[in-house]
Amino acid sequence: FSITDPITTLGYVDRLLITCEAYHIPAVVLFNKVDQLDEAGLKKLADFQEIYTQCGYPTPAISATDPAYADTVRELLQDKVSFLVGRSGAGKSTTINLVEPTLDLKVGQISAFSGRGRQTTTFAEMFDLSFGGHIIDSPGFKEMVIFDFEESELSHYFPEMRPYLNECKFSNCIHVSEPGCAIKAAVSQGELPDSRYHTYLGMLHEIKDSGW
Incomplete structure (x- = not known):
């Protein structure tokens, strides 16, 4: 890059x-x-x-x-x-x-x-x-399209999030608006990169819109 x-x-x-x-x-x-x-x-x-x-x-x-x-x-x-x-x-x-x-x-x-x-x-x-x-x-390309991902699995592909996943209050937490979310807490405390969390939210939105 x-x-x-x-x-x-x-x-x-x-x-x-x-x-x-x-x-x-x-x-x-x-x-x-x-x-x-x-x-x-x-x-x-x-x-x-x-x-x-x-x-x-x-x-x-x-x-x-x-x-x-x-x-x-x-x-x-x-x-x-x-x-x-x-x-x-x-x-x-x-x-x-x-x-x-x-x-x-x-x-x-x-x-x-x-x-x-x-x-x-x-x-x-x-x-x-x-x-x-x-x-x-390989040829260069402008964008990377993500497909065939489930909402529940996306956070597992962010290695920095994995240590926090079992600390969320709810086992089905997707780290958006749920209370007791360990990922959101870690981002707000500066323990996780804010930019990566915004990428996560953007991709989650794409998955929801796509209906995959």
């Missing part, structure tokens, strides 16, 4: 992570383009890292155009099957080129007009890694 060029929102990252949790896929929140960040951008990066570290995710930050970060990425990928996802222009193909330069994947540029990446990867493709493992490059 990139903090800027293109901008990545917390909600976008949350939806990807929730999908990983639902399908038991270990996730890493990898931030790219740190070399392009000014003071405000570095502050935003630190805020993002604090949120996702609190949720239990590794949050390394790199510049995929700087060979000095190659070993950091190789350690994440070695002997695994990894899938890179994110917005167009965030540097997925550039990151693969960083650790496996011989692949020489085509990379795109950010549009100065829209601030969005130009898509160069048009289908998912898997590559062997010379140091062990495989990596899948």
Whole structure:
């Protein structure tokens, strides 16, 4: 993910992570383009890292155009099957080129007009890694649509909420307006990230509207 060029929102990252949790896929929140960040951008990066570290995710930050970060990425990928996802222009193909330069994947540029990446990867493709493992490059996408989730199970896909779930007054609590909700109490006390709770409420609303 990139903090800027293109901008990545917390909600976008949350939806990807929730999908990983639902399908038991270990996730890493990898931030790219740190070399392009000014003071405000570095502050935003630190805020993002604090949120996702609190949720239990590794949050390394790199510049995929700087060979000095190659070993950091190789350690994440070695002997695994990894899938890179994110917005167009965030540097997925550039990151693969960083650790496996011989692949020489085509990379795109950010549009100065829209601030969005130009898509160069048009289908998912898997590559062997010379140091062990495989990596899948994917086309960038704007939004992540959540489907086939039940209201009662959604909170289980937020790992930071799990320690509180058995502390709610009601066993069928969905953490919206119920009295004695441990999740709401933890958010109000700053023990859980407010942004993640708002993502949860938004997704819960989508599930209700969809009728799934």
